[in-house]
Amino acid sequence: MHRTSGVDARVKPGHDGWGRSLVNQFRANIHGWLLLLPAAVLLAAFTHYPAVATLWHSFFSTPKGNRPARFIGLDQYQTMLEDPIFWIALKNNLVFAAATIPLSIVLAILMALWVNEKIVGRGLLRLAFFTPTMLPMIAVANIWLFFYTPDYGLLDQIRGLFGLPAWNWLGSRDTALWCLIAVTVWKEAGFFMIFYLAALQQISPDLAEAAAIEGTGRWTFFRRVTFPLLMPTTLFVLINAVINAFRLVDHVVVMTRGGPDNATSLLLFYIYEIGFKFWDLGYAAAVTMVLLAVLAIVACFQFFYLDRRIHYQ
Amino acid sequence: MRRHLKSLTGAAAALALIGVAGATPAAAVDLSFYYPVAVGGPITKVVDGMAADFEKENPGIKVKPIYSGSYQDTITKVLTAVKGGDVPQTAVILSTDMFTLIDEDAIVPFDDLAKTDADKAWIKSFYPGFMENSQTGGKTWGIPFQRSTVVMYWNKELFKEAGLDPNKPPATWAELVSMGQKLTKKDASGNVQTWGVQVPSSGFPYWLFQAFTTQNDVVLMNQAGTETYYDKPAVIEALQFWVDLSTKHKIHPPGIVEWGTTPKDFFERKAAIIWTTTGNLTNIKNNAKFDFGVAMLPANKRRGSPTGGGNFYIFKKSTPEQKEAAFKFAKWMTEPKRAAEWAIATGYVAVSSAAWETPEMKKYVADFPAPLVARDQLQHAVAELSTHENQRVTKALNDGLQAALTGAKPAEQAMKDAQREAERILKPYK
Numbered sequence: 001m002h003r004t005s006g007v008d009a010r011v012k013p014g015h016d017g018w019g020r021s022l023v024n025q026f027r028a029n030i031h032g033w034l035l036l037l038p039a040a041v042l043l044a045a046f047t048h049y050p051a052v053a054t055l056w057h058s059f060f061s062t063p064k065g066n067r068p069a070r071f072i073g074l075d076q077y078q079t080m081l082e083d084p085i086f087w088i089a090l091k092n093n094l095v096f097a098a099a100t101i102p103l104s105i106v107l108a109i110l111m112a113l114w115v116n117e118k119i120v121g122r123g124l125l126r127l128a129f130f131t132p133t134m135l136p137m138i139a140v141a142n143i144w145l146f147f148y149t150p151d152y153g154l155l156d157q158i159r160g161l162f163g164l165p166a167w168n169w170l171g172s173r174d175t176a177l178w179c180l181i182a183v184t185v186w187k188e189a190g191f192f193m194i195f196y197l198a199a200l201q202q203i204s205p206d207l208a209e210a211a212a213i214e215g216t217g218r219w220t221f222f223r224r225v226t227f228p229l230l231m232p233t234t235l236f237v238l239i240n241a242v243i244n245a246f247r248l249v250d251h252v253v254v255m256t257r258g259g260p261d262n263a264t265s266l267l268l269f270y271i272y273e274i275g276f277k278f279w280d281l282g283y284a285a286a287v288t289m290v291l292l293a294v295l296a297i298v299a300c301f302q303f304f305y306l307d308r309r310i311h312y313q
Numbered sequence: 314m315r316r317h318l319k320s321l322t323g324a325a326a327a328l329a330l331i332g333v334a335g336a337t338p339a340a341a342v343d344l345s346f347y348y349p350v351a352v353g354g355p356i357t358k359v360v361d362g363m364a365a366d367f368e369k370e371n372p373g374i375k376v377k378p379i380y381s382g383s384y385q386d387t388i389t390k391v392l393t394a395v396k397g398g399d400v401p402q403t404a405v406i407l408s409t410d411m412f413t414l415i416d417e418d419a420i421v422p423f424d425d426l427a428k429t430d431a432d433k434a435w436i437k438s439f440y441p442g443f444m445e446n447s448q449t450g451g452k453t454w455g456i457p458f459q460r461s462t463v464v465m466y467w468n469k470e471l472f473k474e475a476g477l478d479p480n481k482p483p484a485t486w487a488e489l490v491s492m493g494q495k496l497t498k499k500d501a502s503g504n505v506q507t508w509g510v511q512v513p514s515s516g517f518p519y520w521l522f523q524a525f526t527t528q529n530d531v532v533l534m535n536q537a538g539t540e541t542y543y544d545k546p547a548v549i550e551a552l553q554f555w556v557d558l559s560t561k562h563k564i565h566p567p568g569i570v571e572w573g574t575t576p577k578d579f580f581e582r583k584a585a586i587i588w589t590t591t592g593n594l595t596n597i598k599n600n601a602k603f604d605f606g607v608a609m610l611p612a613n614k615r616r617g618s619p620t621g622g623g624n625f626y627i628f629k630k631s632t633p634e635q636k637e638a639a640f641k642f643a644k645w646m647t648e649p650k651r652a653a654e655w656a657i658a659t660g661y662v663a664v665s666s667a668a669w670e671t672p673e674m675k676k677y678v679a680d681f682p683a684p685l686v687a688r689d690q691l692q693h694a695v696a697e698l699s700t701h702e703n704q705r706v707t708k709a710l711n712d713g714l715q716a717a718l719t720g721a722k723p724a725e726q727a728m729k730d731a732q733r734e735a736e737r738i739l740k741p742y743k
Contacts, residue, residue: 064416085712149574150566151583165504171515171569173719257516260569261715276389277704279413 051292058285069282076286086287088262089270092177096184096266097245104185105237108192109230113222115193116200126197133191141254144183145170148255170256173263180264183251188244192237199233200226231310235302242298246291267291342374342638347381347391347404349623351459352592352659359658367645374638384623388413391628395419400630403639405623408446409699409707411454412538416701420626422452426640435644438665442620445696449538455624456643457664459655461592462687462694463524463618465611469604471496471507471585482608483586486528486554489611493564496585509564511584512555513572518714519698519707520619521588524610525551527617527695533710538700539742543710544725544732552724554613556717568719576600590621591687594660598681607683609690616693622661653677662687700735701742709734 058076060069080086115126132140147154148169156166169179203226211221249269252258258265258273265273268291275284346364350356357380364376381387384407394400395417406414414420427433436453443457469479475495483489493509500506512521519533526533531547534540542548558565566584576593578584580600588610597605610618625643627636645651652668655661657677662684663669669678669688678685700706713731716722722730 149571151578152581160504163502163504166566168566168568168570171571171719172567173721259515259711259715260719261712261721263719273704273708276393277385277708278702279392279417280705 054285054288054292057282058289060282062280062282064279072282076283079283080286080290085262085265085270089265089267090290092263092265093246093267095177096181097242099178099181100184100188100245101238101241103181104188104192104241105234107185107189108196108237111189111193112196112200113226116197129190129193131190132187133194135187137187137248137250138254140183140187141251144179144186144251145255148179171260173260176256176260176264180251180255183255184244184248188241192241195233195237196230199230203229228311232312235306235310238306239299239302242302243295246295267294341372342632342634343377344374344403344635344638344642345377345379345401346642347379347387347401347406349381349384349387349405351384351623352596352661356659359655363646363651363655367642370645371638371641374641376642392417392419395628395630398630400628402631402635403625403627403642405458406455406626408443408455408457408460408620408622408624409697409703411446411449411624411626412699412701413703414626415449415454419628419630420454421629421636422454423456423627423640423643424453426627426636432640432644435647438667439647440664440666440691442691442694442696443664445536446620446699447624449536455626456647458623458625458643458647459659459661460620460622460624460664461590461661462620462690463521463588463610464591464594464687464690465586465588465608466579466593466597467586467606467608468579468582468601469606471582471603475585479604480606482606483611485611486613489586490558490562490564493558493586494562497564505563505566507582508566508578508584510558510586510588511566511570511575511578512558512588513570513575514715514718515569515571515573517572517707517711518569518718519710520621522552522555522710522714523619523695523698524588524617525555527619527693528610528613528615529554530614530617532695533698534700536696538703539739541700541706541710541732541735541739543713543735544729549725549728552714552717552728556724559718560720569715579605591662591684592622592660594683594687596660598683607686609686609693616690618690618694619697620691620694621697656684660684662691700739702738705738706735709738 057069059071059073061072061075063069111129115122115129119125135143150156150168150171151166153169155169159165159167167175169175207225208221211225216224246266246268249266249272252264252266252269256264258269267287271284271287271291274280274287348360360378360380364378367376368374379401381390381404387404388406388410391401391404391406392413400419423436424433427436436456439447439457442462443460444453447453447455447457465482467482472479472492475492475498477492477495483492489510496507496509497505498507514521523533526548529547529551531542531545531551533542533548559567572589575584575587575589576597579587579597580602582603594607609616625646627639627643631639646655647664649665649667649671650673652663652665653671653674656663656668657673663674668674698707698710709731712734713722713727716730717724717727721727
């Protein structure tokens with residue numbers, strides 16, 4: 001400590017020393033920027049530039065053959081407001097998000113609490129819960145396609161045991177979207193469970209002991225102690241769940257292709273259809289901007305509102 | 314020293330290799346050929362073998378066959394390439410994508426490349442049913458290669474059990490209903506075990522719907538691809554018949570029937586009669602554990618079925634030599650002998666009448682006459698629905714069909730909505 005102050009004393013508060021510290025600071029800045037550069041370049045090239053370019057393209061008509069793109073202002077957005085399928089896809093996606101997010105989080109917490117107990121076969125159970133996460137979504141969708149097959153699919157065979165008639169799960173507009181929701185929850189819950197399990201293991205056992213001495217019930221302990229302490233994890237999981245609710249469409253492609261009559265068309269799937277089936281790139285850009293806006297609003301809410309209300313240890 | 318020598322010879326060998334490799338492309342024309350696989354079987358092997366045979370007979374041309382996924386993947390890849398560069402010289406793409414490819418200014422007509430009389434005769438050698446989807450505005454833009462049509466498969470054992478003549482499939486809509494009622498079987502608690510008839514409606518219901526409309530003697534679009542007729546009374550009537558099969562006659566499963574599981578439903582005796590592509594012929598032949606028959610679709614006002622499947626196209630962004638070579642390749646691949654070979658390997662319909670006259674084909678159908686049904690039905694076949702903005706105009710119809718089949722809208726309402734949407738999309742092409 002004495003030595004440090006000695007060094008400080010040697011730097012005379014004169015023109016010379018001031019200049020040197022400026023150079024040092026500059027050098028530190030350069031170092032910092034150089035360290036950030038690779039990530040920044042990648043982010044700019046593959047995230048920021050495409051986002052801005054998409055916004056730009058959404059103001060132009062789609063070039064076709066020898067007809068070049070021309071500026072049409074907000075026409076694409078006007079079309080979108082009048083496009084019934086867009087509204088269906090948006091509504092489906094909101095239902096899909098509103099169902100998959102809470103369901104998979106609740107299920108994840110329940111599973112994590114269960115496999116956090118000291119029970120026989122705990123490792124096996126953890127593995128079983130985590131298995132759906134390891135499978136690719138395409139494979140998952142194909143497995144579930146078999147479960148949902150009318151008549152001889154797994155679900156209908158179980159229904160058959162109770163004498164119930166066959167049900168066309170994916171071919172009926174009442175159940176098709178819920179079938180996809182079930183697949184997504186099944187796939188995601190195990191993934192989120194891992195985070196909760198890690199968080200649960202961070203919670204000090206002292207708290208449980210103290211609560212036990214006080215005679216707290218299990219539910220009160222969970223509501224008053226465990227759940228608040230899990231909130232940082234919940235925020236993280238929530239962000240992931242929201243993104244996935246708008247990002248996962250593999251199962252739509254495999255299981256229903258958006259049908260019957262758009263009953264399972266999600267926003268990203270519809271964008272894919274517009275972009276790569278109809279080749280209407282201008283319109284696809286406009287719908288993409290809506291998807292971006294939805295995600296941005298949700299992200300802002302999570303970061304600026306929820307984050308403040310969370311207790312970090 | 315020794316090591317030195319070794320590296321020196323290595324370098325010399327490498328140089329020689331570069332020399333050789335550098336010399337070949339100058340002499341040979343390179344063709345990349347995208348093809349999709351839409352039916353079961355070792356298709357990739359067959360295509361590679363054919364390309365190798367072609368190279369042997371045409372030493373100046375190198376063909377690189379590239380498996381490009383499904384039909385949808387293939388057109389996506391090709392159009393992305395057209396926008397970005399590195400376009401293949403030739404590809405097999407759905408015949409219905411002709412207008413899309415023309416609108417994107419991606420392809421050239423075959424007529425412009427036909428030089429000799431033999432070339433011109435070759436273009437005329439295919440079944441007219443297949444050419445309807447390959448020509449527009451007096452030009453030939455596609456050459457039929459892997460083409461199919463819808464046929465009816467029936468389970469002869471179930472016919473016998475129901476007290477029907479196992480060798481007499483329904484020939485009219487009325488017979489389809491009456492036989493279907495006999496074939497539909499319920500268990501003690503009233504749940505259906507076997508459906509009389511099953512027509513798949515997932516993904517691309519418009520294709521099978523076109524069978525109904527053709528049988529009701531009405532077309533869905535004009536040849537120029539600028540108009541659709543979804544809301545004509547005969548079209549609505551055809552849809553009503555399809556809906557009635559399940560809602561009124563109760564001989565068809567309710568809701569949307571999955572295309573992919575329909576053959577399996579047939580094997581499992583869940584459906585006594587199914588309508589599906591001729592492309593499933595080999596699959597059904599190998600997997601059905603009972604005696605089955607293949608027949609033309611039943612008639613109402615007339616017989617009818619749409620054609621389907623893929624055509625050869627030649628892309629614009631190629632050198633004149635490459636276009637010439639691609640033309641040669643397409644011609645070679647569709648010669649009667651090859652067309653027969655391809656039809657036998659895949660189950661697709663051989664595309665020219667000459668192909669059916671080859672000894673290989675004659676021998677094949679002598680043992681297994683089912684493919685003849687598809688050929689004979691061709692005289693009743695019409696072009697598959699195809700317009701400008703094809704995928705979008707087709708989607709309007711698909712959505713309407715699925716809405717009617719799931720009971721969300723009455724048939725008339727569904728078709729009027731679909732027509733309005735199609736008219737909106739096609740407005741710029743009027």
